[in-house]
Amino acid sequence: MVLFLDFNPFDNLLCILLGISFTVWFTLLLVFIIVPAIFGVSFGIRQLYMKTLLKIFEWATRRIERGAKDKNHPLHKPYSNAIIAKEPTSLEEEIKEIRRSGSNRDLDSASEFEMSDIFYFCRRGVESIMDDEVTKRFSAEELESWNLLTRSNYNFQHISLRLTVLWGLGVVIRYGFLLPLRVTLAFTGVGLLVVLTSIIGFLPNGRTKNFLSEKVHLMCYRICVRALTAIITYHDSENKPKNGGICVANHTSPIDVIILASDGCYAMVGQIHGGLMGVIQKSMVKACPHIWFERSEVKDRHLVAKRLSDHVEDKTKLPILIFPEGTCINNTSVMMFKKGSFEIGSTVYPVAIKYDPRFGDAFWNSSQFGMVSYLLRMMSSWAIVCSVWYLPPMSREEGEDAVQFANRVKAAIARQGGLVDLLWDGGLKRGKVKDTFKEEQQKLYSKMLRPTWGPQNGHSSAP
Amino acid sequence: MGSRASTLLREEEIEEIKKETGFSHSQITRLYSRFTSLDKGENGTLSREDFQRIPELAINPLGDRIINAFFPEGEDQVNFRGFMRTLAHFRPIEDNEKNKDPTASEPLNSRTNKLLFAFRLYDLDRDDKISRDELLQVLRMMVGLNMFVSQVLRMMVGLNMFVSQVLRMMVGVNISDEQLGSIADRTIQEADQNGDNSISFNEFIKVLEKVDVEQKMSIRFLH
Numbered sequence: 001m002v003l004f005l006d007f008n009p010f011d012n013l014l015c016i017l018l019g020i021s022f023t024v025w026f027t028l029l030l031v032f033i034i035v036p037a038i039f040g041v042s043f044g045i046r047q048l049y050m051k052t053l054l055k056i057f058e059w060a061t062r063r064i065e066r067g068a069k070d071k072n073h074p075l076h077k078p079y080s081n082a083i084i085a086k087e088p089t090s091l092e093e094e095i096k097e098i099r100r101s102g103s104n105r106d107l108d109s110a111s112e113f114e115m116s117d118i119f120y121f122c123r124r125g126v127e128s129i130m131d132d133e134v135t136k137r138f139s140a141e142e143l144e145s146w147n148l149l150t151r152s153n154y155n156f157q158h159i160s161l162r163l164t165v166l167w168g169l170g171v172v173i174r175y176g177f178l179l180p181l182r183v184t185l186a187f188t189g190v191g192l193l194v195v196l197t198s199i200i201g202f203l204p205n206g207r208t209k210n211f212l213s214e215k216v217h218l219m220c221y222r223i224c225v226r227a228l229t230a231i232i233t234y235h236d237s238e239n240k241p242k243n244g245g246i247c248v249a250n251h252t253s254p255i256d257v258i259i260l261a262s263d264g265c266y267a268m269v270g271q272i273h274g275g276l277m278g279v280i281q282k283s284m285v286k287a288c289p290h291i292w293f294e295r296s297e298v299k300d301r302h303l304v305a306k307r308l309s310d311h312v313e314d315k316t317k318l319p320i321l322i323f324p325e326g327t328c329i330n331n332t333s334v335m336m337f338k339k340g341s342f343e344i345g346s347t348v349y350p351v352a353i354k355y356d357p358r359f360g361d362a363f364w365n366s367s368q369f370g371m372v373s374y375l376l377r378m379m380s381s382w383a384i385v386c387s388v389w390y391l392p393p394m395s396r397e398e399g400e401d402a403v404q405f406a407n408r409v410k411a412a413i414a415r416q417g418g419l420v421d422l423l424w425d426g427g428l429k430r431g432k433v434k435d436t437f438k439e440e441q442q443k444l445y446s447k448m449l450r451p452t453w454g455p456q457n458g459h460s461s462a463p
Numbered sequence: 464m465g466s467r468a469s470t471l472l473r474e475e476e477i478e479e480i481k482k483e484t485g486f487s488h489s490q491i492t493r494l495y496s497r498f499t500s501l502d503k504g505e506n507g508t509l510s511r512e513d514f515q516r517i518p519e520l521a522i523n524p525l526g527d528r529i530i531n532a533f534f535p536e537g538e539d540q541v542n543f544r545g546f547m548r549t550l551a552h553f554r555p556i557e558d559n560e561k562n563k564d565p566t567a568s569e570p571l572n573s574r575t576n577k578l579l580f581a582f583r584l585y586d587l588d589r590d591d592k593i594s595r596d597e598l599l600q601v602l603r604m605m606v607g608l609n610m611f612v613s614q615v616l617r618m619m620v621g622l623n624m625f626v627s628q629v630l631r632m633m634v635g636v637n638i639s640d641e642q643l644g645s646i647a648d649r650t651i652q653e654a655d656q657n658g659d660n661s662i663s664f665n666e667f668i669k670v671l672e673k674v675d676v677e678q679k680m681s682i683r684f685l686h
Contacts, residue, residue, distance in 0.1 A: 083490075083493050083494075083497070083684060084682050084685060085682075085683040085684070085685055097679075098679050101673065101674055101675040101679075102671060102673045102675075112646055113646045113649075113650060115585075115650065115654070115662075115670055115671060116581075116671055116674045116676075116679070117605070118525060118581055118584055118585070119581060119674075119676070119679045121523055121524060121525040121529075121605065122525065122529060122580070122581060122584065123553070123679065123680060123681075123682065124523060125525060125526055125529035126529065126550065126553050126682060127682055128517055128519035128520045128523070129514065129517065129520060129550070130494065130497060130682065132517050132518070132519045134517070134518045134519065135500070135501070135516065135518075139500060424518060428518050432515075432521065433518040433521045433522055437522040438521070438522040438523070438524060438526075438607075441522060441523065442524050442605065442606055442607030443607065445524065445605050445606060446638050449606065449638055449642075
C-alpha cells in the first residue's frame, strides 16, 4: 500500500486509460477475428481492404511514371518477362543451318565437321548468361507496379512528396498497427494449437478425438491465416483431398502449409526440428497422426516410402500433404517433382497455389532470410493474397512410370496456376547440375559428326 | 536482390558503356540487373563460379571456354564493364547507328570481332594460331569423353567382333580418338594456306567467309 502513495494522479489516470484501451483492443480482436476464425465465417473486411489497397497502388504507380516523364528519365522496368529472343530450334537444326549458309555443297554429302559449328554453342552459352530459365526462379519476382513497400521499389528518385507522405503513412500503419496485431494473433494461434492438441492427446483414440482434433487444427490455422492477413480464394472445393490420398502442391513458402490446412485437415510430413517448431510438431502428433521423421531417417528412402504407404492404406487417417519440389520456388514456375511420393500408388490430389505478389511477396529465399526475419517480413507486408485450386484427382496409368506420372501432375498444376513448367530440379538452388545433361548434348553433337568413311562405323547409332 | 540495381549504376557510367558497346539505356540497366543477380558475393565482380552456377551454361559443352572469354588474361574477376564489353560482341549488326563516326574504332559487334571471339575459343594459348592440338581439344569437348570405349575395345582384342560391337553400343556412340584425329587433320588441311600446319586468324576468316556470322553470332533483345 505504501507504494501507491508515491504515484501522482497522472500515473493513475494513465493506468486506467491503458487498461481501458487494452480491454477494448482485446474485445475487438476477439469479436472480429478470433470468433469468426473458430466458426470459419468472415465479415468481408479483408476483401474491402484488398480493393482499397489496389486503388492506392495504381495511383502510386501512375505518380511515379508521371514523375519520371517530367524529369525525362527512363523508368527502370523490371524484367519479369524475357530480355532476349530465344529461338526454340534444336541443336541439329541450327548446326545444319549454319553449315548450309557456309557452303554451296548439297547437305547430304556434307562434311562431318565445320569450324563454324561452335557458333551454336557460343550463342547458346552467351544467351544463357544474359537470361536463363533457372536462376531467376530462386529470387523474388520483380513487380511492374509499386506497392508502397521499400523492398520492391527501384525508382527512388522519382517519388514525389505526396507519394513519400503516403509511403510514410504506410510504414506507420504496417509497423505500428498491423505488425503488433498480427504478432499477437500468431502467438495466440500457435499457443492455442500447442495447448489444445496436448489436451486432446489425453483422450482415447476414437471418433470424438478425431472430431475434436479436426476442429482444433482448423481453428488454430484460421487464426494464423488472419495473423498474416491472408486473403485466400479456394476454387473447386469438390476436389478436396480425401482420406487415403496424397495431396501434392507447388511450394513457395512455409505459409503454404497454413493456407492449405486452414481449409481441410491433412497429415503433415516432415523432419523433426528442434526449438519451437519441435514443440509444435510433438504436440500436434498427439492429437492426430502426422508423419515426422528423425534427421537420420530422412536419408533412408525405403523407410520413408514404407511409412507413407502404411499411412495411406489406413483409410481412417487423413490425406498426406507433400511438396514434391523439395524446396521453395518463387511462384513463377513449377520445377521437377521428386518421384518418391508418386511411387506409392495411391490417388494423388494435385493442388495449385498462386500468390498475388502485389500485396506482399510470399517467396522464402532461405539463403537470404532466416525463418524469423521471413515471418516478420510477411507480417509487415500489406497482405498475402493467393488463389488455391483443387484439381481433380489423378492416378498412375497403365504403362506409366513414377517419373512420367509426376510430370503429368506437374503439368496440370502449372497449367492451372499459370506457372511455367520446367524440367529442372529445384535442388539446383544449392547444388550443381548433373553431368549427364552435358553428356546428352555431347551425344547429340556426336551424331552430327557421322563419319562417312571407314569400316569402324559398323555400329548403329545411339542406344 | 534487384532493388538496389539501377540506383548503383550512375548515369555517366551508363553513357560510357553506351558509347563503348552500343547497347541502349534500357538494355544496359537490364543487363546490370542480371549482373547483380549473378553476383552472389555482392562485391561488384563476377568470378568463374558465379557463371558456373547457371545450369544451362554448365551443361554447354563449351561452357568453360565461353566463361574464359569474359576474363582478361590471368584475372579471376570481371567487373560490369568487362562483362558488357564481352556481351557486346553478340549485338546484332543492324542495331548499329546509321551515321557512324568514321574516325571511331571498329564496333565490338562487327563481323570481324564476332569471328575473333569464336577464334579465341579455339586458340587457348592466345598465340594467334589454332594448332592441331587446340582443334582436337575443342572437338573433344564438343563430342564428349569416350576414353572408356577405346580402352575397353583394346582389352577386347582376343574376343570376337560381335561382342565388342555390342559393348560399343552399350557404352556410347561417341567418337573415338582416331576419328577425331582424322577430322582435325582434314580441317587443317582444308584451311591452312601458308603450310605451317595451323590455322591463323586470316585463314579462319577465309574459311568462314560465306557463313552468316552476323545472324548466327547475334542475340536479339526484346526491347
